[in-house]
Structures are given as structure tokens and as C-alpha cells.
Amino acid sequence: MDTSLSLARGTAAPVPATPVAGAGVVRIADDKAMLRAAADLTRDLVKPRPSVYWGDLIASVALGYGALVVAATSGSTAVVVVAAIVSVLGLYRGLSFIHEVSHMKHASVPNFRLGWNILVGVPMMTPSFMYEGVHNLHHAKTRYGTVEDPEYLPLALMKPWTLPLFIVVSALAPIALLIRFSILSPLSLLSPKLRTMVVERYSALAINPQFRRRAPEGEAKAYWNRLEVAASLWAITLIGITVAGVLPLRAFLTILGVASAFAVLNQVRTLVAHLWENDGEPMTVTAQYLDTVNVPPPALLPALWAPVGLRYHALHHLLPGLPYHALGEAHRRISAELDAMSPYHKASYPGLPGLVSKIARSTMVRR
Template identity: 75%
Template structure:
């Protein structure tokens, strides 16, 4: 869903990584050392997705039925982490050639996308724009805001507003989708503004065409039917209000942790100028081992976000090996090492300190 508009600080942009030339040695090494890592392994994808979904939904069932507050909280945390990992596969779906892992997109939509009301079309055709070399960090990038150059209050707002995502998604699919069938102007607005997992409020999505439009309509219809059924079951008491409230809180927690990850996924120091590939890399973040917690808050390869921007075709399960190879061969002076950070607190402090200087 598109976020609300965040005001930019009335100060000059930071030069930061904007005018950095490409480091050809790093780019060449990244391409040469990882060629054979680009093939996804279907067994890993399916096992990981199914296991994550089973843990998430199983813990969710415990959380909504338990009478003990301690059990509800513990199961809720496990459910949040499991569902968050399962939902994070939407990132892989948006990058993969679907024939390389047959039926995975459909399986993900049935297991996660439709039940959690984030069908794959909300990221497919959107996320690839973020990776376009001429769009990254510009007003045409749906996943970029110069957060480091904005006013301090925008950061907590950026996080807090994400907690409303489950309610917004339920409204979008239970109410707006059916209405848009008979109101063409509403349909245009929904497609342009409420059908993308984007943070740039200026982004407007183009309507899908051909096979993409057919697939979109089918998956959206399924998500809409599920959303309407969910509302009806809560309204008629089939799903107790307490259970529904707990489930929504867990879904909100998933949205918040993902928004926190988004907050530290980039340095957000570009204010609209085109950037070199190396500059884009340095504006992005790796949180590699030995840190352990990123495996939870940046799952499915997202801890190697900067490396992913260098090698977007490498599947998540191979990014660790790619990072080890590049770390071993590139000299200490290589900009490759500059995108690695030890953990979440330092990254939050870094962007917070940047905004505090722009009151």
C-alpha cells in the first residue's frame, strides 16, 4: 500500500553516494565469481516456504485459541516471525523466472498471498522498477524516499503508519475491489494507487495488460472473496472477535517489523538524482554474519540487500556464498566492504542522527 506523504526537510541534499563513479573491479568480480550461483533450487524454495507457513499458521492457531496471556504472547511472536518469513518470499517471486521454480508463484499466493491479502501482483511489476539503474533513488522509484533528508518526525510516522496495513488491506479487498467492478473511476484509482507495495506517495502504477491482467484479475478476485468471507465470519460470530483481534495484531506486528527492515535497508541519502551502480550499492545495506538476529528481521536473503542490488538474479539461498566469495577476493579498499553493517541498532541510529540534523 502507498504510504502517506512525508515532508522533506528544507535543507540542501547530502552529496553522500550520489556522485560516486562505478568501481569496475567490484562489478567485474561480482559478475565473474557468481555466474553459477544464479540457478534457484526448487527444493529449497518449497521446503522453506512450506515450513515457514506451517510454523506461522500453527503458532497463529495457538495464539488465537489460548487462554493464557503468556502463551498468547509467545505464540504470537512465533507466528509473527514465521508468517513474516513466508511473506518475504514475495520478493523472490518478483525476481524469479517462473519456469525456474514451477508453480511456486501460485503456491505462494495460495499459501500466503491470498490469506494475508498481499497477492503477488502487488510486488510484481513494481519491485523491478526499484532495480532499474536509471530509476533507483529518483521520483520514479516506487520503493525510495530520501528519509535521511527528511524531518525527524517522519521516521516514527513511517513505522507507526505501517501498523494500519492489515486494516487497509482488508478494506481494499473486501470493500474497494467489489465496488471497483461497477465504478470505473474507482478502478483506475485502485490500480494506480492501491495495488503496489510501495513507499513513494508519488508513484502511480500502470494498468496490467495481456496475460498479466488476466492473472491479476483472478488472484484479486480470490483475495476479495477471502476478505469478504473473513469479514462475514467475524460479523456472524463464526470467528470470535477476540481471535480476530489477536490475528490482526500479529499481522500488524509483521507489517511493523517489515517497515523497520525497510527503514534500514538503504541509507536513503539520494534526493532524486540518477546514481551509478556503485553509488546505488553504497546507499544500500548488508548485515552479514556473524550477526545472528538479521536472520529473523531480514529473512530470505534480505540481510544481503546491497549484494542483491549488485546481483538481483542470484536467488536468496546463494547470497551468503556470493558474499563469502567477494569478501575473500576483494581488497580491503574495495567499496564492497563499505556496505556491510554490524546490526539494526547502529543503522537506526545512523538514519535518526541524519534526520536530527535537519530540523
């Protein structure tokens, strides 16, 4: 199988391709100068700042939940629309901390995982076990971009209609999560076969339909079970109080609408997080970096649609242990250190429209 990665972007020179012996595959060689600079220039940035994590999370959810209440109760259409938008952005930012939770050493920010699950994970029916133990596979050097990567699909190589379907289906995520926790969780206690299916196929925030999750063990299993019970009880309660009229139907539908909106927003961000040009072969770290996207300043909107450091997604793949609040400074240092010919600069893009257009064009060119 022949593998190619388009490098026709930016102003830097092409990264040399290296033949893989006996495989007939052309791979992008690792740029050791870039990898070394990224590590050396950021050694003092690796320590997370608990005050930043807690302050950001609490402010995000306070804004998100407060605006959600306004959207669900206001009699003014204009106020409802504005409040709904604010709620979507606030809760989306709060939810995005699941990415940090999946990477951090929990002792470095004590009780943050617990606090995040209480404030966001359980109420939004996306407890941290849905991402922990899954996202790290996406960062495994030999798994990225392969069939074993839970967070990768070769979207740029697929049919054009797959892109709108990829976005539209995400709007159903809140309903799917309600069903998963209010119905499938309790029923799976009665059926080992159903339990296996729930664990393997419905317990991961993954986009690869071939991915099957392994059952947790030990302390991870105990923590999973506690979170699943909490999320299941919340899902059942939410449905129950709506049916009983305690929670007005309007409020319930507003909750679903806001949740669907930030699910779609996150899916759009996912669509442009990578170039999705790999056809399943293992890739070098540099090739993975170039298949991933940074949207740095001066662009302002990425702070809203790619919050909590996600605008530096390519840099994150170089330095997955770096806390989100350090990524901006890391990018400035590395960008200043490496000359214009470095592949580091080739992963930066000006904004969302151009990225969507690039991926859409790729699906059409390859037909």
C-alpha cells in the same frame, strides 16, 4: 542541484567522485573491479533450488499458521505471547518470499508463484501482483532513488518526525488491505474512475506517495484479476464469518494483531534497507550499492528481521537475479576476493540499532 553521498563509514578508502558534465552534480563513479568480481565469482550460483524454496516456504507457513492458532485459542497469557511472536516471525518469513517471486523466472521453480499465492498471498491479502511489476522499477538503473522509484523516499533528508510516522503507519496495513479487497475491489467494478484509482494508488507495495501504477495488460491482467477476485472473496468471507460469530472475535483480533506486528517489523527492515541519502538524481550502480545495506554474519538477529536473503540487500542490488539461498556464499566469495580498500566492504553494517541511529542522526543534522 548538487548531490552528495556520505562515505564516512567502514575502513575502506572513499570511492572517487566524478563530475557530471553540465549538471553541476557530483556522482560516485562505478567501481568496475567490484562489479566485475561480483559477476564473475557468482556465475555458478544463479540457479535456484526448488527444494530449498518449497521446503523453506512450507516450514515457515506451517510454523506461522500453527502458532497463530495457538495464540488465538490458548488460555495462558505466556503461551499466547510466545505463540504470537513465533507466528509473527514464521508468517513474516513466508510473506518475504514475495520478493523472490517478483525476481524469479517462474519456470525455474515450477508453480512456486501459484503455491505462494495460495499459502500466503491471498490469505494475507498481499497477492503477488502487489509487488510484481513494481519492485523491478526499484532496480532500474535510471529510476533508483528518483521520484519514479516506487520504493524510495529520501528519509535521511526529511524531517525527524517522518521516521516514527513511517513506522507507526505500517501498523494499519492489515486494516487498509481489508478495506482495499473487501470494499474497494467490488465497488471498483461499478466505477471506471474508482477502478483507475484502485489500480494506480492501492495496488502496489510502495512507499513513494507520488508513484502511480500502470494498469496491467494481457496475461498479466488476467492473472491479476484472478488473484484479486480470490483475495476479495477471502476478505469478504473473513469479515462475514467474524460478524456471524463463526470466527470468534478474539481470533479475528489476533489475526489482525499478528499481521500488524509483522507489517511493523517489515517496515523497520525497510527503514534500514537503505541509507536514503539520495535527493532524486540518478545514481551509478556503485552509488546505489553504497546507499544500500548488508548486515552479514556474525550478526544472528538479522536472520529474523531480514529473512529470505534480505540481510544482503546491498549485494542483491548488485546481483538482483541471484536466488536468496546463494547470497551468503556470494558474499563470502566477494568479500574474500576484494581487498579492504574496495567499496564492497563499505555497505556492511553490524546490526539494526546502529542503522536506525544513523538514519535518525541524518534527519537531525540536515535540519
